Amino acid sequence: MFKNEEMEINLGPQHPSTHGVLRVKLHLDGETVTKCTPIIGYLHRGVEKICENQTYFQGQVWTDRMDYVASISNNLGWAEGVEKLFGIEVPRRAKYIRTMLTEQNRLASHLLWLATHALDIGAMTVFLYAFREREYLLDLFEAFCGARLTTTAFRIGGLREDLPPGFIKSAQAFQDRFLPCIDEYEELLTENRIWKKRTVGVAKLNAEDCIALGVTGPVLRAAGVPYDIRKAFPNAAYAEMDFEIPTRPEADTYARYLVRLAEMRQSHRIIQQCIEGLPEGPVMAKIPKILRSEVNEVYHPIEAPKGELGYYFVGEKGGTMPYRMHVRAPSFVNLQALSKMTEGRLLADVIAAIGTLDVVLGEIDR
Amino acid sequence: MVNLNTVLLISSLLFAIGIAGVLIRRNALVILMSIELMLNAANLNFIAFARHSGSVSGQAFALLVMGFAAAEVAVGLALVVALYRKRDTVQVDDINLLKG
Amino acid sequence: MPTMNLTQTMVMGLIQVVAVLILIFVMVPLLTFAERKVIGYIQVRLGATRTAGGHVGITGALNRGMWAMGKVPMLSILRGLPVFVADILKLILKEDIIPAKAERSVFTLAPIISVLAAFGVFSAIAFYPGALFTFPARFPIVGGLPFMGFISDVNVGVLYILALSSVGVYGIVLGAWASNSKYPLLGGLRSAAQIISYEVPLTLSLLTPVLLAGSLNFKDLSVRLSTGADMHWLAIFPLFVGFFVYTTCGFAETNRTPFDLPEAETELVAGFHTEYSGMKFGFFYLAEYTNMIVVSCFASAFFLGGYYLLPFGLQRFIPASVPFLGQPSILFFFLKVFTILFAFLWVRATVPRYRYDQLMDVGWKYLLPLTLVNLFAAALIRFAF
Amino acid sequence: MSFLRTLIPFDIAAGLTVTGRYFGKVFFSANRKKVRTRIKHFTQEYPEVPVNLQPRFRGRLTLLKDEQGEIKCVCCLACEKICPTQVITIEKGKKEGRKMPFPVQYDFEMERCIFCEFCVESCGFDSIILNHQFELAAYNREDFSIGMEGLGQNMFEPSPVGKYSVAED
Amino acid sequence: MEHLLVTIGRDMFAIFGVLALCGGIFMVAAKSAVHSVLGFLFTMLCVAGCFLSLDAEFLGMAQILVYAGGIVVLFLFVVMLVELSKYKEKGVFQLQTRSAVVAVVIGAAVFIGVFRNLLFGVASSEALVLRPELAQGLNVAQQNAQAVSRGLFSDYLLPFEILSVILLVALVGAVVLAKRERV
Amino acid sequence: MTEPIDPQAPAMPEAPTGPYVYDYMAAPNRQVVLPKTVPLPSLRTYQAEVVTAAAADEAKWQKQLADFEVAKAKAEVEGKDAPKPPVRAVPRKDDNDLKTPWPTEAKDADLLKLQELLGDKVEEIFEQAGERVCQVKKEAVLEALKVCRDAASLKYEMLADQSATHYPAAKDFAFSIVYHLTSVSRCQRLRLRILVPEGFIPESACSLYPSANWMEREIYDMLGIRFANHPDMTRILCPEDWEGFPLRKEYPTVGLGQRDIDFRDDRGGVLNRLAMEKAGQMGINLKQPKAD
Incomplete structure (x- = not known):
C-alpha cells in the first residue's frame, strides 16, 4: 500500500450497492481509486436472439425484463418501433394513455432511483418514503394492465383495453398527494449538509465528455445540455404536452439529483395534462391479425428514465418475426462513463457514481 | 508488602528482554517495540523509587519519559515507513547500503 | 458505610458485577428491538411484529384467534418483543465459521477484546451516587x-473509562486484519484512523466538565456538575x-x-466484521451496543445532569427540599x-453518512478547534469568576 | 447569519423534524386495539390483512367451464401458438356427445410462465383466464406442472400450487 | 479462601510483573509481527497494572491511554500495512543471535555480580520495603492526579515545556518523513 | 471407488452413467433454418424489385392476353362461346392494410451535403420511414464519421448506437454495420451503414466517438466482427471462453455454449452417483426431460 502497491478490490457481483450483478474491478491506492473497470454480462440472457425467434407481438414481453423498473417505457419503445416499421398510426386516445402511463413509470423509476441512491449514501429513511409513493404507482399499473413490474402494457397499434373504471380518479388522487411528498424528500436531503458534502462536486462529467461517451438522460441534462427526446423527436403525445426540460450547469451528483427531482415535477405536470385533456375514441388501430413486414429498418429512440432507449429493427419481406432486433440500452452506454467519473476519487465516490448513473443491470446485460 | 528489589528485578528483566529484542530480531518494527519496552522498564524504576521515597518527582519524570517515548515512536515509525517505501523491506539485515 | x-x-463485588452484566444483557437486546421499532415507526412501517413461527403453536393459535375476532393480537408494540430472544438464539446457534485463510488465534481473540x-x-460507571438499598440481615454473608x-x-x-474504551479499537483492527480479506482490512484501517482521531476531541470535550468541577471521579464529577x-x-x-461535541464524537x-464508515454496508459490505458469523459476530454487535450505552451514560452524567432532573447545572434552581424533583434518582x-439512545436511533434513520476524508475533516478541522476554544472558555470561566 | 447556519445544524434539524413527526404519528396510531381503525403506517400485516388485488390482476392460468360443467376449450391452439415461452401443450381429442374438439390433455408448465396474458387475449372462446392467485410457491418442481388431471395437479382446484402459503391455512 | 485473597492482593505487583515479562518474551519470540504487537500490548497493560499497584493511579491510566490508545495502534497500523505485501521474512532472528544472547547473559551476570549485595543482601529486605505510610505523599487527599500535576507544573516545568517542543518537532519530522513524494 | 462387491446386496436398478444432461443436440430449438433472403433495405434494390415486379406483372398480363387469344381462337375453331376477356387484377385495398414505408429518393439537405462532401465514397443514400440512411464504402467509414462529426453543417456529435446484422444469404458481404448518429445541437439523426464481408476488419470509431468502445465490443462479442485500433477488443457480455458468436444466424437458440454447472463440490462424482442411485431406487428416470 505504500510503494505504489495497489490493492485490487472487486465491488460485486454480489455487493449491497451495485444494484444487481454489476462487478466493478477497482485498483485502490489507500482509499483512492486509480483504476476502475466495470465488468458486465452476469445477467446476459440473449434477449436480442430470443426476439429474433419471436413474433412482433410476442417480443414485447422480453422488453419488460430489460429495464424492469421502467418496463412501460420499454414497452412504449418496442410498440412504437414496430408501429414505425409497419407504418401504423395509433389513435389519439391511446397515445394519451401511453404518455400518461410512461410518465407515471418515469416517476416510479425516479423514485426507485432516489430511494436506492439515498440508501447508498446512507440515508435510509428516504428509501421507505420513496417506496411508499412508488407503491401507489404500481397499484395504478396493476389496475391498468394486471401486473406491477413486468407490465406488458401496450399492444402494437394501441392498447389492449381502455382504462379501467376509476383509474382516472385514483390517478388524480395520486397527483394530489405527490407534490408534498417531493417536498418531504427535499426537506430530508436537499439542504442536508452531509448529503451536500457527499454529492456536490462528486463524479463530475462535463457536457463534452457526456456527448462523446454517448451519455444521455438526466446525466446529460445535469451537464447543462437540454437534450430530451420527448422534445427533440416527439413521440407518443409529447408534442401536445407543455413541459420544460430541467437542466443544471454543475454536472455533478448533486446536480443530477436536482435534475431528477425537477423531472419528477415535470412528469407530474404531464400526467396532469394527460388526465385533463384525455380525448375520447378508440384505443386500438385497425391492424391485420398477422403482421407481415416488408424489407425495412427502423431505429426508434424514446426518452426512458435513464436516457435514450433505442430499438433497432430490421424487417424481412413477409416475415412475422424481426430479422434483427437491437436495443440501445441507456444504462449500457451510460455505464461506460463510470471509469471517467471515478478515477482519482475515493472509494465512497464510486458508490455515489454508480448510484447517480442509475444503472439497471437487466438492461445492460440484456 | 512489595519489596523494592522485586520491582527492580522485574524491571531489569524487562530491560534485558528489550535489549535481547533489539539485538536478536531483524524486524525493525520489533526492534522499535523492544526500545519501548526498555523505556517502560526505566519508568517502572522511576515509579518504584518514587513510591519508595514518597515523592512525586519520579512519577512526573515517568510522565515525561512517556511523552519522549511517544515522540520517539512517531519518528521511528515514520523512518520505518520511509524505509519500507524506498527498499520494500523492514528487515534491518537488508539495509546494508548507504545509498537508498 | 459499615466496614467490610x-x-x-x-x-458484594461479585453481586454488583452480576447485576451490571444482567443490566447489559437485558439492555442490549432491548436496544436492538427498540432500534427495529423506532426506525420502523419513523419509516411508516411497523417494525418487528412477529417472530418466526408466529402462525404455529400456542402463540400462533392465540394470534389467529384475535385476528379472527378483528383485534390486533396483544399490544402491537409488544408483539415483536420475542424477536430479541430469537436474535440471541440465532447468534448462538449459528455455525461459527472461521475462514480458511484467517489467522485463527487473532480471529478468535478480536471479538473477546472488543x-x-x-x-x-x-x-467505573456510577448509576446512582449512593446506596440503592440495603440487604436485610437474614442474608448470610x-x-x-x-x-x-x-x-x-x-x-x-474518567481516565479509566477513556483508557479502556481506547483499548476497544484493538478488537476491530485485529479482527479486520485476521480476517485476511480486503473489505475487512479497509474497514479496519478506517476504523483505527477514525477512532484515534475522534478520541482527541472526545477526551478534550470531557475535560470541560472535569475542569469545571475539578474531579476525575465519575460520581463526584456528576453530582458537582x-x-x-x-x-x-x-x-x-x-x-x-x-x-x-461529546455526543458527536x-x-x-x-x-x-x-x-459508520468502518461498517458502511454500501461500500465495504459489512466492514471489519464481514467475515464474522455466529457468536463472534454477536460479540462485536454486543460491544457496539454496549458502547452506545456507555456513551449515553457519560453524556447523561456529565452534561445532562446525571442523577438530578435538570441538565447543565440548572438543578441549583430546584431546592433540595422539593420532595422528588429535587432529589437524585x-x-x-x-x-x-x-433519551440519548433514542437520539442515536433517530439520527441513524435521518442522516446520510460521511465520506472518509470528510469524516477526518469534521474531526480535525471543526470539532478539535471547537473543543479547544470551548476548553479555554471553560478555564476562563472557572478562574476569572 | 450564514456563519450561524454553518455552526448550528438547522438542515439536520429539519430532517429530524420530518422523521420525528412520522415517528409520533405512527407510534400513536400503531399501538391500537382494533384492526380497522384509521392507521398511519403504510405497510400491512399481510397474511392476516388480505391483499386488495385489482380486477385485472394476472395470476395463474385456469381453464373455464360453461354452465353444463363442460370445458369451454375447443383446442384451437391459439394460446399454444402465441405463448412466448411455450408453456402450454394441448392434445386434441374427441368426446361423446360433443361436436367441438375436446382437450384430452392441457398441460401448463408454470415454472416458465411469465404471466403476460397473451393466451387469454388470443382465445376466441373465452375459455381460459388468469385468476387472482398469486401465492405460487412450492417446494418441488413437479408441483409447477399443472394439468387437467393427475395427482395434485388439477387445474380446476383452487390452489394446486402455493400450498405452502401462509394465507391458505 | 481469605488467605488466598489476601495473598493475591499483596502480590498484585509480582503477578502483573511476571505477566509483563511473559508478554515481553512472547513479543520478542513471536514470528509474526502482529503477534509481536499483541505481546507488546499485553506487556503495556501489565505494566500499567504494576503502576497501579505501586499507587500511581494517574500514571497507570496515562500508560494505558498513551500506549494502548496511541502507540500500539500506530504500531499495529504500520505492521498491517507492511505485512500486506507478499514479502516473506527470511528468518525471525538475526545472524548474530548467538553472540547477542551470550552478550546479554554476560551483561546480566555482571549486573547481578555488582548489585548482588545491594539487592539480595542481608539488610535489603528491611531497607527496601515500600512503606505504606509513604504512599500518602503521593496521594494528596486521594488525588494522585493533583499530586503529579503539582510536581509536573511546579518543579519540572522546564522539562515539560521542552517535552512539548520535542513532541512538536517529532510531529513535523514524522510528517516530513512519512509523506509520499508526489511524482 | 474400489469397494468389494457384496453378493447379498439387493439388486439395484442400474444407475445412469454420467451426470444428467439434457440432450441439446436433439432439442427442437437446436435446428437452425438459415434465412434465404437478404432483407437489406436499399433504394436501389427496391427500385429493381419494383421494376422486376412490374415486368413480371406485365408478362403475366401478356401471357393472360395470349392465353385468351389462343383460347378465343380455339373456341372459334371449335364453335363454342367465346371465353371472357381477362381483367387486369388491381391490388385489393381495405382499412386493415398497412401503409408500409418504402424507401424513397433522398431529398434531405444533410444527405445531399454528405454525398457532396464524401463524393464517390458514398454507395447509396435514401430515406425510409422518415429516417436518413447513408451507405458508405467500408474502407471509408472513419472518414465518413469524421465528416459527420466535424462538418459545420452536419455536426453529429453523438454516436447513439452502433450495431450489426448478419446476412448469411448475401453473396458479396456478410454483415451490415450501422452507426446511428445524433446531432444534439440540431436535433437530427442519421444512419450510416457499411457492408463488410466475413473476415474484414473495419476501423474502430473509438478515436472519434469514445462511446463506440463498448458497442464495438458488443458487436465483436455477438457477431464476431473485429475492429482495428480498438483499445480493448475483448468479449463483454459473454464469458471470455465462450464458443461462437450468438447473434449470427447459424447459431442455434439452444445448445452451443450451454453447460451444466454442478454447484456441489463433487470432484470425484461421488455425490452425483449417490443421487443417481437414490433416484433409481425411487423409480425416477432423470434421463427424460419433462418438457418433451
Missing part, C-alpha cells in the same frame, strides 16, 4: 450491607458546547450513522440515557 471484611467485599473493553468500562449504585468508586474513573456547586452560571455555555466512537439517570 475481604470476603464480604468480594461477594467485548471485554466494552464491559470493563462499567466498573451480605446481610446489612448496602447495594451501591456503582461497582467501584475509582479515583481516576448537576448541582452546580461552586460553578458560575456562565458555565452552562461551555457545558452545552461540550455536550454537542460519541457517534463516531461507536461507529454509528453518520460516522436513578430514574432520572436512566431517563436521560434512554
